[in-house]
Amino acid sequence: MTSYETTQLVRNLPKTVPFIGPEVQERARNRPFSARMGANENVFGPSPKAISAITRVAGESWMYGDSEAHELRQMLGQHNGVSLENIMVGGGIDELLGYTVRIFVENGDVVVTSLGAYPTLNYHVVGYGGHLVFVPYSNDHEDIECLVDVACTHNAKLIYLSNPDNPMGTWWSSSVIERMIDRIPKGMMLLLDEAYHEFAPAGTVPDVDISNTRVLRFRTFSKAYGLAGIRIGYIIGEQGLIGEFDKVRNHFGVGRLAQEAALSALLDKEHLRLVVGKVEEARQRITRISLENGLSVIDSAANFVAIDCGSDSSFAKMVLTELINQDIFVRMPSVAPLNRCIRISVGLDSDLDLLSKALPKALNIARGS
Ligand SMILES: *Cc1c(COP(=O)(O)O)cnc(C)c1O
Numbered sequence: 001m002t003s004y005e006t007t008q009l010v011r012n013l014p015k016t017v018p019f020i021g022p023e024v025q026e027r028a029r030n031r032p033f034s035a036r037m038g039a040n041e042n043v044f045g046p047s048p049k050a051i052s053a054i055t056r057v058a059g060e061s062w063m064y065g066d067s068e069a070h071e072l073r074q075m076l077g078q079h080n081g082v083s084l085e086n087i088m089v090g091g092g093i094d095e096l097l098g099y100t101v102r103i104f105v106e107n108g109d110v111v112v113t114s115l116g117a118y119p120t121l122n123y124h125v126v127g128y129g130g131h132l133v134f135v136p137y138s139n140d141h142e143d144i145e146c147l148v149d150v151a152c153t154h155n156a157k158l159i160y161l162s163n164p165d166n167p168m169g170t171w172w173s174s175s176v177i178e179r180m181i182d183r184i185p186k187g188m189m190l191l192l193d194e195a196y197h198e199f200a201p202a203g204t205v206p207d208v209d210i211s212n213t214r215v216l217r218f219r220t221f222s223k224a225y226g227l228a229g230i231r232i233g234y235i236i237g238e239q240g241l242i243g244e245f246d247k248v249r250n251h252f253g254v255g256r257l258a259q260e261a262a263l264s265a266l267l268d269k270e271h272l273r274l275v276v277g278k279v280e281e282a283r284q285r286i287t288r289i290s291l292e293n294g295l296s297v298i299d300s301a302a303n304f305v306a307i308d309c310g311s312d313s314s315f316a317k318m319v320l321t322e323l324i325n326q327d328i329f330v331r332m333p334s335v336a337p338l339n340r341c342i343r344i345s346v347g348l349d350s351d352l353d354l355l356s357k358a359l360p361k362a363l364n365i366a367r368g369s
Pocket of ligand 1: 166193
């Protein structure tokens with residue numbers, strides 16, 4: 001018998017860790033990675049202006065950050081053509097998804113997502129007693145029509161879609177997303193995760209009426225802005241909806257350094273442009289490396305590429321394991337048929353040099369066994 005008593009909900013939760021972090025893996029392996037291409041981080045780093053902002057305010061770290069993140073929300077409003085009342089800032093999309101589920105989901109409420117999609121939402125849904133319903137991918141894309149159909153059938157509270165998608169990198173055009181939003185009935189809400197939208201081609205980001213209470217959009221500074229380690233992201237939504245977050249959020253949860261870094265990063269449009277260009281080049285190089293090894297890739301609008309290993313999941317798993325054995329941190333999708341692929345995040349030239357040496361060896365070993 002333990003001397004404490006958790007809630008019944010927690011008692012019944014599985015011991016899930018959505019992602020095993022690279023540091024955790026390094027400790028388990030007792031060896032460091034030499035290339036870090038598994039977590040879709042931005043290897044090119046944050047804007048130098050964000051770095052100087054962090055340095056500049058480091059000495060002010062004894063003060064909590066602005067609990068309303070006023071200046072940052074004002075700039076984010078301007079940046080997105082909405083007002084600051086339409087912006088909620090939090091410790092990354094992951095935290096904001098947690099608040100969202102807490103606000104909208106109670107015992108048994110249904111949330112619809114794609115089978116094998118970005119899993120953090122699922123973790124929160126289970127943690128708040130919600131019920132997940134999964135829709136399979138179709139041709140490596142999240143299946144928009146089917147997501148809405150299934151959500152309607154189950155009277156779901158929330159639908160989750162990431163555009164561009166993680167882990168496949170596929171995307172839908174803005175008009176498809178706009179039509180999807182038009183189909184969402186009263187009482188249901190689309191959580192549109194746009195973590196990678198900066199990398200996507202023009203015509204990917206939908207035009208959403210800010211007074212529409214059937215959609216919340218999630219953005220982050222972790223990917224294109226290269227600030228994953230500082231934990232900051234935001235939601236765009238109708239003012240009343242955004243106000244609901246004030247009832248549950250950690251009001252001093254976004255630190256001073258994070259707010260200042262995000263503000264400076266947002267203003268440095270030139271750095272963002274540079275990063276997007278480098279990401280595009282690296283994606284092309286990953287594609288070339290794959291083709292040289294007789295593998296195909298899934299066309300990607302994000303900062304990673306899913307490589308189709310051309311066989312089943314156990315083959316892909318072996319390739320992945322052999323890359324990890326050669327000290328290259330990569331990941332792979334979790335379910336069939338996506339898990340015939342491995343997912344390579346964009347790396348520096350030196351990282352991709354290592355990949356181009358390691359991949360043929362990994363394939364040889366996988367093919368030999
Ligand atoms: C990386 C990623 C996130 C995580 O964002 P944070 O702001 O770092 O929490 C959210 N959604 C998707 C689809 C991602 O790939």
